[in-house]
Amino acid sequence: MAPSFDHLRDADVDEDDYDENEIDLSDLREKYEVQLEQGFDTFVVIDGLPEVTEEQKPKLVKFLLKKLKSIGNTKEESIFMPMGDDGKSLRFAFVEYSTSAEAAAAVRQLDMVPLDKKHTLRVNKMTDIERFGREGRVEEEYQPPVIEEFKEKEHMRSWLADPSGRGRDQFAMYRGETVGVFWNNEKDTPENVVDRQHWTESFIQWSPLGTFLTSVHQQGVQLWGGPSWTRQRRFAHPFVNMLDFSPSEKYVVTWSNRPISIPDEGHPQLAADDDGKNYVIWEVETGKPLRSFANLDLPTTGPDGAPLKAPQAPLACLQVLPRMTLLDKTTIKIEGVMDFEWAPATVQRDGNKQYEQLFCYWTPELGSNPAKVGLMSIPSKQVVRSLNLFSVSDAKLHWQSDGTYLAVKVDRHSKSKKSQATTLEIFRVREKGIPVEVVDTIKDTVINFAWEPKGDRFVIITTTEPVGQTAVPPKTSVAFFCPEKVKGNVVGNFKHLRTLDKKNSNSIYWSPRGRFVVVATIANQQGSDLEFYDLDFEGEKPESDKDLTANLQLMNVSDHYGVTDVQWDPSGRFVTSWASAWKHAMENGYHTYDFKGEQLREEPLEKFKQWAWRPRPATLLTKEEQKQIRKNLREYSKTFEQEDAERVAGADQAVVEERRRMLDEWYAWRQSVEEELEWEREELGLSKPTDAAAAKGEDAEGEVIEEIVEEVLEETEEIVQ
C-alpha cells in the first residue's frame, strides 16, 4: 500500500530528523551562483556623435537613449559623455547596458547606423578598445600612414583597340581544363591572346562591360584583366556557385547554396557577421565586402547600379548602395509579391522630370483580390501604374531593352482550370498615362518571348499543350509581332506578322543590334536547326504586310547537331552555337556564323564546355558622329573590303608556301627511305621487287575479261493476224 496522508503515522514524519545546518550546500551554491557582471563587458563606446555644448547635451542624450533602448536595457545615468576643456563634448560617449549580451547586440546593430544626415554612429565594445590599445599596440608617437607610391594601373580597356586595326571582338573559350581568350578571325583560326590551364574550376564569366574575366573557384571568385591578364581582384566567398555584376561593373554579388561558415581563426575578407549568409555584395573598386544576406531570392541591381533589391516574400526591401542601407530605412511591403524586374534602362516617362528608376512586380490572386501587375517608381516608391488581372495562373515580366515597353505574359486558366491560354499585356511606359495594350489572339501557351533589343518587335514561341512529361515534346509555332504603320512619330498597335507552324524551335536569340533574329532548337532530340531571320528585308514586301513595320525573310537555315547554346557577338556581326560537354558528350565543339546564317567556322573540340563573347562598353561617339559614320558607310566599306581582299591573298600565299614545304619534306623523306631500302636490299643480295614483278608482268599476258551485257530496251507485242 502506497503511503498516503491519511495513513501517515507520526513515526513516518519524525523518522528523518536532521539539522538543516549540517547539509553541505557548497556544490549547489557553486552551481547556481548568480554571476555578477564584472569588468567592462557591458560597456560600449559610441563614436561619431555631434559636438554639443553643456546645454545641448541632455537633448542629445535623450535622443541617443531612444536608439540605445531599442536594443537593450539602459538608462540616462548609464550614459557618460565626457566634455572637453572648451565646454564642448568630445563627440563620443560611454554607455552601460545591463548585460553583456545587450552590449554585444548594440555593437552589431547600431554600428554604422546614421544618427542624422551628417553623423553616423560607430559602436564598439569597451573591452575591444582595451584589447586593441593594450600592450603598446598603439604607439606613443603618431605615425602618419604610409601612402603607397602611385603605380600606374594597366589599361583595362586596351582590348578595344584591336592591334590589327580591324575592330575584331574577343571571346573566351573553356575546353577541357583550359581557358583561353581569342580574337575572332571569322573563317580563320582564332588568334590566341592568352591560354591557361586550370584557370577556372567551374565556369567563366565576363563582366557586363567586358573589363574583367571572372574565374570561379572553391575559395571564391577572381577577376582578371588588362593586357597582361593579371589578377585584378579576388572575392573570397567559399564554395561560391553563382555571381552577378551590377550593370555598371561597380558591384558584384556572389551566391553560394552553402551558408558561409567563418572559421575560428578568421577569414581574410569576410567578418564574423557574415557567418551563415549566402549572398555577399562586394565593391569592385576596393575588393571589399559591403554586406551579406542570408538566402533570399537572388538580388539584382538596378541599371545605374544604385538601388539594390533583395526580395523577401511577402515584402521587398530596397537597399541603397554604396552604404547598403535600406532605402528610407523601411522595406516596401507588397503583399504576396511573386516576381519583379528592374527596368533595364532609365526611362524618361512622359511628363516626369525627376530622376527615377522603374521596377515592375506582380502579385497573384489573394482571396477575392485580383492579381496585380504594378509599376513602381524609385526612389519615390510611388506605384505609377497598376493593372488588375483575373484567372491568372502565372505571369512573366519582360522589359524591352530600353525600358520603353514592358510585356507581361499572363497565363490564364479557364474557369474550370482545364485549359490554358496566354495573353500579352504590353505597357507603353514612355507614353502618357502608360497605356496598356492587350494581345489576346494567341490560342496556345507561350513558352518563350523575346523583345527586339532597342526595337519594338517581338517573337514568341507557342506550343499546343502545356509542356509536361511527354517523351516527345509537342510541336511548336514561332510567331512574329510588330507595330502597325501609323502617321506621326508614334508607334502603332502591335499586330501579328506571321506564324510558322510545326516547328521544334524553343529558343529566340535577337541580335544585340536588333533587326536579325535566330530562332533555334537547342538541347533537343528532335532537331538542332538554327533559322536566321531578317525583319527588315530589303526585297519586295508581301501585300498583306504593307501596313506593318517589318518585312520578314528567312535568310538561312543551318543545322548544328547537338547544339546546346547560342550567343551573338556584341557587335551583332557573328553568331556562335556550341555543343557543351556540360550537357552531353557528343560532338562537342562550336560553329560560328555571320549574321546572315552563313557558316564561317566549325571546330570540333574534345570536352568543349563554354564560349563567351567579350562584351563591349557603350560607344563613346555622339549621336551626330554615329550618324556621320552611317552616312559615309559606303566609303568605309570600300577600304575595308580592299583590306580584307589583301589579307585573304596574303593568307592564301602563306597556305601555299606551307603546302610546298610539306610536299618537299614528304618527298625528301620518301627518297631517304627508298635509298635506305635499296641499300639494305643490296646488302642482302635481293633484287628489286618491282623488277621481279615487271619481269613477271612481261611473261603473263593481260587477261581479257569479256562481259556480255544484255539490256532490254523496249518490249512490244504485236498480234499479227
Add this chain to the structure above:
Amino acid sequence: MRPILLSGHERALTQIKFNRDGDLLFSVAKDQHICVWFSHNGERLGTYKGHQGAIWTVDVNPDSTMIASGSADNTIRLWERVEFNEEGTQLLGVTEKRMGHLGSIVVLNINPDIDGEQSDEKELTIVCDESKATVAGWSYMNKYIIAGHEDGSVSQYDAKTGEQLENLPIHDLNMQLTDLQWSNDRTYFITASKDKTAKLVAARDLEVLKTYPSDTPLNSATMTPKKDYVILGGGQAAMDVTTTAARQGSFHHKIFEDEIGRVRGHFGPLNTVAADPTGKSYASGGEDGYVRVHHFDKGYFDFSYEVERERQRAMQQQ
C-alpha cells in the same frame, strides 16, 4: 560513279581485303562466311563456309592462291588478325587472350604449294603481356613486325627473333588501335584509333609523319595508291549514340592532312575500308552489313593541289 552495293553478308562487316592484282575483293563479317567478289562489277565469285563463329580477319597471299582467315570460333583458335608477309611465305596472326591462351603474335611458315601439307608449328611467338595487341603486320623485307596495342601504343619487334625493339605511345592512352595498313613498299603504315585520329607512322623508327584528325572514333584507315590520299572510316558505335549524325568516314590528303571529302552511304559506323592496289577503287564495309565498292571517277584523278601540279611540271621539265 555509282557505288556497287555488295549485299552478301547478313551481319556487320569486319574486314575487306583486295588481292594484289586488285581484281578480287575478300570480305568477312560476323556472319561466319567469307565472300569473294570481282571488284570491277561486284559479281560474287563464291563464298567460303566452315567457320563456326564471327570472322574477324582475312588475308590473301600475293599470288591469290591462298587465303587465311581468323575467326572467333572456339574450335580452332582465336585469331584477331592474320597477315601474309611480302613473299607469302609466312603468316602472322594475333591471338586474343582468352581460354587460357596468352595474347600473343604468332608467325607460321606457309608452304606455298596449294596441295602441299601445311605445318601448324609456330615459327615464332611474341607474347604481349603489357597490353594486348589488336593489330599487327610485316614491315618491308620482313624486317620488323609492327603491332598496335589496346593501350594506344605501337611496338616494333624484330621479325626474326621476336625481340621488342621499340614501344611508343603513338595514340592517346588506352585508346585502342583498330587498324594498321601498309603502304605499297611497306616502309610506312597508317594506324586508326578510337582516339579519333589516324596517324601515318614510319616503320623503321616509328616516327609519326602525319596526323589526320577526325570527329569520330575510327575503326579503319587506308591509303590510296596512285593518289596521295588516305581514307578513314569510323563512327560512334550504335550503343553509344541515340541518333547518328551523317559522318562515318572521310578522305584526307596524305601529305597536307586536309580533309577533302566524306564517305557517305552507309547506315551506321564504318567498320573497315580498303583501297584497291591498282588505285582504281576503294571499298568500305559497315556495321549495316553491306560492302560498297566505289570506283573513282575522272574528277578524282584530275584533282590535285596547285603545289602538286607545280611539282609535276618541274619533274617533267627535268
